[in-house]
Amino acid sequence: MSHHIIEVEDLKYSYPDGTEALRDLSFRITHGESVALIGANGAGKSTLLLHLAGLLFPQTGRVRLGGITVTRKNILQIRRRVGLVFQDPDDQLFMPTVFEEVAFAPVNMGVPPDEVKELVNSVLEQVGVSHLRPRPPYRLSHGEKRAVALAAVLAGLPDVLLLDEPSAGLDPRARRQLIELLRGFTHTKIVATHDLDLAWELCPRTIILAAGTVAAEGPSREILGDEKLLRCCGLELPLRLQGGPLVGTTRE
Amino acid sequence: MSVLENALYDLHRLEDLAAGETFIHRLHPGANFLATAVFVTVVASFPRYEVTGLMPLVVYPAFTLLLADLPLGFVLARLLVVSPFVLFFALADLFFIRAPLVRFGPFFLPAGWISAASLLLRFFLSVSAALSFVATGGFVPFCAFLARWRLFRPFASVLFFVYRYSYLTLEEAARLVRAHNLRAGGRGLRLREWGHLIGPFLWRTYARAHCLYLAMVARGFNGVFPSFGPPRKWTGKDLLYVSTWTIFFLLARCVDLAALLGGLVLGGTR
Amino acid sequence: MHMADALLSPAVGGVMWATTAGLAAYSVRKLEPEAEDKLPLMGVLGAFVFAAQMINFSIPLTGSSGHLGGGLLLAILLGPYAGFLTMAAILVIQALFFADGGILALGGNIFNLGFFSCFVAYPLIYRRMIQKEATSSRQGLAAVLAAVVALQLGAFGVVVETKLSGITALPFGTFVLLMQPIHLAIGLVEGLATTALIAFIRKARPELLEGPGKEKTPRPGSLRPVLVGFLAAALILGGVASWFASTHPDGLEWSILRVTGKEELEASSRVHTALVELQRRVALLPDYSFKTSSEEAAAEGETWPKIDPGTSVAGLLGAALTWAVTVLFGTVVRLLRKRRSLPSS
Numbered sequence: 070m071s072h073h074i075i076e077v078e079d080l081k082y083s084y085p086d087g088t089e090a091l092r093d094l095s096f097r098i099t100h101g102e103s104v105a106l107i108g109a110n111g112a113g114k115s116t117l118l119l120h121l122a123g124l125l126f127p128q129t130g131r132v133r134l135g136g137i138t139v140t141r142k143n144i145l146q147i148r149r150r151v152g153l154v155f156q157d158p159d160d161q162l163f164m165p166t167v168f169e170e171v172a173f174a175p176v177n178m179g180v181p182p183d184e185v186k187e188l189v190n191s192v193l194e195q196v197g198v199s200h201l202r203p204r205p206p207y208r209l210s211h212g213e214k215r216a217v218a219l220a221a222v223l224a225g226l227p228d229v230l231l232l233d234e235p236s237a238g239l240d241p242r243a244r245r246q247l248i249e250l251l252r253g254f255t256h257t258k259i260v261a262t263h264d265l266d267l268a269w270e271l272c273p274r275t276i277i278l279a280a281g282t283v284a285a286e287g288p289s290r291e292i293l294g295d296e297k298l299l300r301c302c303g304l305e306l307p308l309r310l311q312g313g314p315l316v317g318t319t320r321e
Numbered sequence: 322m323s324v325l326e327n328a329l330y331d332l333h334r335l336e337d338l339a340a341g342e343t344f345i346h347r348l349h350p351g352a353n354f355l356a357t358a359v360f361v362t363v364v365a366s367f368p369r370y371e372v373t374g375l376m377p378l379v380v381y382p383a384f385t386l387l388l389a390d391l392p393l394g395f396v397l398a399r400l401l402v403v404s405p406f407v408l409f410f411a412l413a414d415l416f417f418i419r420a421p422l423v424r425f426g427p428f429f430l431p432a433g434w435i436s437a438a439s440l441l442l443r444f445f446l447s448v449s450a451a452l453s454f455v456a457t458g459g460f461v462p463f464c465a466f467l468a469r470w471r472l473f474r475p476f477a478s479v480l481f482f483v484y485r486y487s488y489l490t491l492e493e494a495a496r497l498v499r500a501h502n503l504r505a506g507g508r509g510l511r512l513r514e515w516g517h518l519i520g521p522f523l524w525r526t527y528a529r530a531h532c533l534y535l536a537m538v539a540r541g542f543n544g545v546f547p548s549f550g551p552p553r554k555w556t557g558k559d560l561l562y563v564s565t566w567t568i569f570f571l572l573a574r575c576v577d578l579a580a581l582l583g584g585l586v587l588g589g590t591r
Numbered sequence: 592m593h594m595a596d597a598l599l600s601p602a603v604g605g606v607m608w609a610t611t612a613g614l615a616a617y618s619v620r621k622l623e624p625e626a627e628d629k630l631p632l633m634g635v636l637g638a639f640v641f642a643a644q645m646i647n648f649s650i651p652l653t654g655s656s657g658h659l660g661g662g663l664l665l666a667i668l669l670g671p672y673a674g675f676l677t678m679a680a681i682l683v684i685q686a687l688f689f690a691d692g693g694i695l696a697l698g699g700n701i702f703n704l705g706f707f708s709c710f711v712a713y714p715l716i717y718r719r720m721i722q723k724e725a726t727s728s729r730q731g732l733a734a735v736l737a738a739v740v741a742l743q744l745g746a747f748g749v750v751v752e753t754k755l756s757g758i759t760a761l762p763f764g765t766f767v768l769l770m771q772p773i774h775l776a777i778g779l780v781e782g783l784a785t786t787a788l789i790a791f792i793r794k795a796r797p798e799l800l801e802g803p804g805k806e807k808t809p810r811p812g813s814l815r816p817v818l819v820g821f822l823a824a825a826l827i828l829g830g831v832a833s834w835f836a837s838t839h840p841d842g843l844e845w846s847i848l849r850v851t852g853k854e855e856l857e858a859s860s861r862v863h864t865a866l867v868e869l870q871r872r873v874a875l876l877p878d879y880s881f882k883t884s885s886e887e888a889a890a891e892g893e894t895w896p897k898i899d900p901g902t903s904v905a906g907l908l909g910a911a912l913t914w915a916v917t918v919l920f921g922t923v924v925r926l927l928r929k930r931r932s933l934p935s936s
Contacts (some may be wrong), residue, residue: 085798119535122539123539124535124538124539145541148538148539148540148541149541151539152539153536153539155532155535155536157529157532159489159529160529160532160533160536161532161533161536163482163485163533163536163537163631165461165464165465165481165485166461173537173540173541173542174540174541177540177541177542178541205336205461205485207485207488207489208333208336208488221540222540225540225541323645324645324647325642325645325646328645328689331688331689332688335688357694358694358695361596361693361694361695362601362604362605362695363601364596364597365596365597365599365600365601365604365695366600366601369757369758372906372910373906373907373909373910374906376906376909376910376913376914377909377910377913379913379914379917380913380917383917383918383920383921386921387920387921387924387925390928399689399690400690402689403593403595403689403690403691406593406594406595406598407595407597407598410598410753410758410759410761413759413760413761414759414760416760417760417761417762418760433760436760440597440598440758441597443596443597444595444596444597447595447596447597447693447694447695448595448596448690448693450694451596451686451687451690451693451694452687452688452690454687454694455687455688460684460687460688463687472616472619472620473615473616473619475619475622475630475676476615476619476676476679476680478630478634479630479633479634479637479676479677479680480680480683480684481634482630482631482633482634482635482637482638483633483634483637483638483641483677483680483681483684484638484684485634485638486634486635486637486638486639487638487641487642487684489638490635490638490639490641490642490643491641491642491645493642494642494643494645494646497646498646508649509647509648509649509656510646510647510648510649511648511649511651512648512649512650512651512783512784512787513787514648515646515648515784515787516784516787516788516790516791517791518646519643519646519659519787519788519791520787520788520791520792520795521791521795522639522643523639523643523788523791523792524791524792524795524796526635526636526638526639527632527635527636527796527799529635530631530632530634530635530636531632533631533635534628534631534632537631577906577909578909578913579905579906579907579908579909579910579912579913580905580906580909581905581909582908582909582912582913583904583905583906583907583908583909583910583912584905584909586908586909586912587904587905587908
């Protein structure tokens, strides 16, 4: 796997109605890192992810991926390397069956049909939803939809995985399975989330966004333990640090 | 249950049935469609005062409903919902056509009764055939069948998207109505309120469409929608199915099978 | 107003199918260059209209309720071509899943509800009216007017198609007098609902209302698609109708042909031979002018196929037999199936 350093420099983006979503945003993420992206609602997390996936383009500043600046010209190349799992799986699942859903990306990338089949099967196996293969995605439970959405992105064989609120709406068991699954991946991961306990467990590093720019960044154990900092960004300490049993913290 | 929840229930019901495993479910969607299309055309082609001649055609919907495991009650319920317009025409026949047509001893049956009965019979036949079409073949294979023609592929995609996202919009709309009813104290939705309820719904729909497009693009969509699933070839079975039914329909159209059968029985008792 | 299969003749249904398929193909062609991000939008908006149609609102002073149809709204938001295709998709789903409309009637329904709003009312009324100035009151007025015209034309389409099919006894004039006023009310409601939504979008996302207008829609006066659609429908319908009018007045002679056509087969049953003779005497009257029986002439100038009791009895008996056997068979299969599935599950 080639080195995929993600660099964001002075990124600025306003929506067509004039709302400023991102401003003077800069950070750097190195190959294989897992980074949590946290911040209050409307802080710009999802907008930033769309930039990293090459779905929005910076109005000023730039986004570089593995040394290549993201532009409209090399967009296909960029999108191949980056996989974005959307917040609402219903926005992402649009094919008639789970199999075709997961095959969508490889088929578009010109993978030969027999290899597609193999790839889809192995990805479904990996995510633990092989049994859903012939089912229509819109008839699945929320947890199953999330798993299929993740599988559909993994099938594109991205190097960088962007996850938008991966644990939202999951029951505790499904959330635990997701964390274990993600922990096993070697991809560079950026996880936008409100689930700070997930951030604590999964991501050694955390970036806090506030009002479209980086409010703080550093090792998760420091950032997520800083009650004052979190509060001023509209966040709270992870549950595990709120006087709950600290057994889980010793896991790593 | 509200109209919306009923609609959602019907969608689920028909799709579950479409997942059946009988031979009719394995037919080429084109074969199923062709048989249904010939059927409704033949039914429509019967003359206006034909009742008994139409009767034997019930074999087809009975056959498909049975294989689809679609209960008659489901069909009859739909029939009631969509019937007012047709009932209106049936009543018009009763009213406008009073000439006696059939005579049983001292009683005359006016022609309007016959044509109204014929109308209702056709209505029943065509509705049950249409419902069993989806229940035996499924909607998605039908979209895939349409998508085989390059020209109609965009339409097939839209058709599928409308279907697929109806599950979500119906649920959302049902939630909206439920939330309104909880606070409305039995009063209906006023137009102004309706606008303010539906407006944001429309807006969210746009946001969803945009996300959906981005999700497609993120996974390599470049404007050419892939056809659904592997191509399905016509087999001898498909042809046999279509031609058997077609022959039966045409036979029923040209020969009054009911009268023939009745005649044979009457003749036989002699 | 969705027409049912039972109300159409195959000829009219077929013509409407052909016309609609042609219009759909034409729309797809017009769509292609910009279709990339439009397909998901069309689909999701179609699903929206589909659900929104089922949310009723009360109409003041009448005690009744109305709902959105959506044809005009789709044309405004997506442009006429994409709007037409989306409306068509909604109607296909309604026909197949809810038996609202039918398979044979699908073409006619798409034409009545999609063509008039997207290719007539939208470009000729709505676009024209807001071309000069698009104030919100003008937009509202344009929407109401366009919706009323679209529904009047649609309702007239229903009348013409049903009448040409020769299914209904309702005189043309009565039919028109019934349909048009009802659809005036429905059109007003449709216009008001569309206006309410446009007003909302104007405030929240004004750019959506300009979207399709800037891109490739026919110039607001372009009559071409309208003319093409109308001409095709009118020509074929006219041709077919005139042919039917000349050979099958009121579908009557079909019935007569049926009766005579049957004789050979029925002759096998001896009971009928005498009756067939009687039939022939009545049925072989080639045209109205030969009719001498005063009883026939009294029947509002119309004539009836003579159905003799003998045939009727045999027919009814046969029909009852087929239905009885079918029902019996169905019940047995159902019972067997239930029994088989019980122990296994």
